[in-house]
Amino acid sequence: MSAARSSSLHRDRRLVAGVVAHLPLLAGVDAQRAAALAERCWSLQPPRGEAVVRRHTRLPGIFAVAYGTVKLSLGRADGEQRVLRLVTAGQTFGEASALLGRPADYDALTMGECKLVVMPTAPILELAEHDARFAHNLMMVLARRTVDLLTEVRTATLHSGAQRLAAYLDSLAADHSAPGPLRIELPASKTLIASRLGVKKETLSRLLRQLSSEGMISVGRREIAILDPQRLAALARA
Amino acid sequence: MSAARSSSLHRDRRLVAGVVAHLPLLAGVDAQRAAALAERCWSLQPPRGEAVVRRHTRLPGIFAVAYGTVKLSLGRADGEQRVLRLVTAGQTFGEASALLGRPADYDALTMGECKLVVMPTAPILELAEHDARFAHNLMMVLARRTVDLLTEVRTATLHSGAQRLAAYLDSLAADHSAPGPLRIELPASKTLIASRLGVKKETLSRLLRQLSSEGMISVGRREIAILDPQRLAALARA
């Protein structure tokens, strides 16, 4: 279930160590200790589109994405889903569930080729106990996750679909800060983006058309041009 | 802004120390250190119905409720609100915002007479740095908050109003575990409960009537009798 053939084992250990060492979680942590933690981690390279975590199962530890993208989604018994987050290279997930040792309440699916590293809970807790800097980083990551979820709750309950879309485009624009007439690329299919925004794909389609008919954006196959950042941001803040 | 007249100052310090020492956050922490932290905290006794925290302002630290109830609510510019949580004696709020030093994104209003203790961020961080047990507690509290918010997101986006109500009643029943035909008391006005559930008071009224017409509950002025816990739980889980 972990690494491949023994010939590539050494290479894999190096990859794991590299990924772990560069995580924000380990920023400022003594390299020896980081390496010791990495020793106890292992890598995973699940088939494309496979489940890494299934809800109601316990996590072996915190997951870090080495490359590729993992989709975190909340689901209902009847199959209805709501995408929570797309986790990309260098990011982690599962901190809260792993630390509490309670079953996850989301599914994690790989999207295409990807590799991830599992940092088991026990050594994480040990390191946190002996290294104040690490504990501090962990706290900060959890705190950030908390405020992110809070804004998620706010937008989900207090904002309209159009506002959520505006806010989302705005946040995408913040990352890919290319100058000029902002041109951003959607990180996934529109169907998936819709689920991320908590609407159906049909609704997203209509919302995009609406914003574009009002001159705020222009919609392409997979990229969006932001024509009027001002108004878009105003709509998002409303 | 802090304690009252100097005659009662001593009593107030004792109250602060007592509240702080009994917080889950300080469970298992050396009494000396807990006392030292308490030294640097202060108490607040805001007028009834007053704002303790207003969104977009920085928090001085983590808040703990000594007695009374504080209402945390997300709000929109136009005054529309969604209640997040009712914080009662012995509970805390503001951990994430305080630790990150970023402005709060909710309002905190006192409901009636109440007293709270502020634990300023700086000594919190210092204690976390020197005391692994405290840091651990803090992490766990943040992790718990994260999973709670996650379920909040799930129910808000994937469940119907009736399901949210069922789940809420279920959770109330879990606390007040009196035997026999479960009889629970609402912790606040129905209007406020409605806001907590993310619906309007009119809708809550209709939902209550619906559940009661289906024989699952029976509704009184301010208490609800749960007639069929089974079906209620099933509805909540759906």
Added chain:
DNA sequence: CGCGCAGGTTGATCTATGTCAAAGGCGGCG
């Protein structure tokens, strides 16, 4: 003792969004 008001209920609409159905486009693979 009656007034006034906050909270609650109820009924009649309205609206955003979901559902269902059908019909493009575009890309990949045989």
Added chain:
DNA sequence: CGCCGCCTTTGACATAGATCAACCTGCGCG
């Protein structure tokens, strides 16, 4: 090259819940 399948768009319709408006009810206070 052409067919097939996935994603997307579009239209007609259904529905949960909001909104608006009226009314009720118990309770505190003059």
